[in-house]
Amino acid sequence: MRDPTNPVCRTISTLLSRIGDKWTVLVVQTLGQGSHRFNELRREIPSVSQRMLTLTLRNLERDGLVSRTVTPSIPPRVDYELTELGKSLQKPICGLVTWAMDNVGSIHAAQARFDAAQDKAVAA
Numbered sequence: 790m791r792d793p794t795n796p797v798c799r800t801i802s803t804l805l806s807r808i809g810d811k812w813t814v815l816v817v818q819t820l821g822q823g824s825h826r827f828n829e830l831r832r833e834i835p836s837v838s839q840r841m842l843t844l845t846l847r848n849l850e851r852d853g854l855v856s857r858t859v860t861p862s863i864p865p866r867v868d869y870e871l872t873e874l875g876k877s878l879q880k881p882i883c884g885l886v887t888w889a890m891d892n893v894g895s896i897h898a899a900q901a902r903f904d905a906a907q908d909k910a911v912a913a
Contacts, residue, residue, distance in 0.1 A: 807852065812837055812845040814882055817871065820855065821879045824870040854878060 807813055812834070819825060819833045830842060837845075846869055849855035854875035860866040871879070 804852070807848055808878065808882075810845070812841055813849065814886065816842070816845050816849065817854070817875060817878055817882050818886060820869060820871045820875070821883075824858075824868045826866065826868055830869065849875070 815834045815837070816830065819830060825833070831837065831839065846855060850857050853872055855869050856872050858868045
């Protein structure tokens with residue numbers, strides 16, 4: 790097993806945590822359709838709060854996955870889009886989304902079986 794104090798392990802762990810975050814997955818998937826303004830992203834991902842979307846976009850920009858372009862106007866226009874690095878993340882994320890959609894029924898069935906067994910064990 791790798792040493793969790795190793796800087797490479799910490800970096801990989803941090804990146805996997807970010808990439809595995811549900812908001813990151815939804816933002817990358819949405820920006821895969823093209824450039825979006827902040828409020829367009831909010832409409833496309835209605836369950837995300839303004840704060841979480843801001844934090845997610847800031848982290849993705851810091852990691853080099855998303856670019857932020859400010860166009861001077863009143864009010865300023867801010868567009869977000871995937872960088873080339875961000876676009877390279879689309880394929881694995883789309884694979885995960887496809888896997889989840891293909892297996893959601895099986896997972897729900899497994900959860901129901903597990904919960905039923907737990908309820909039975911508690912009742913006994």
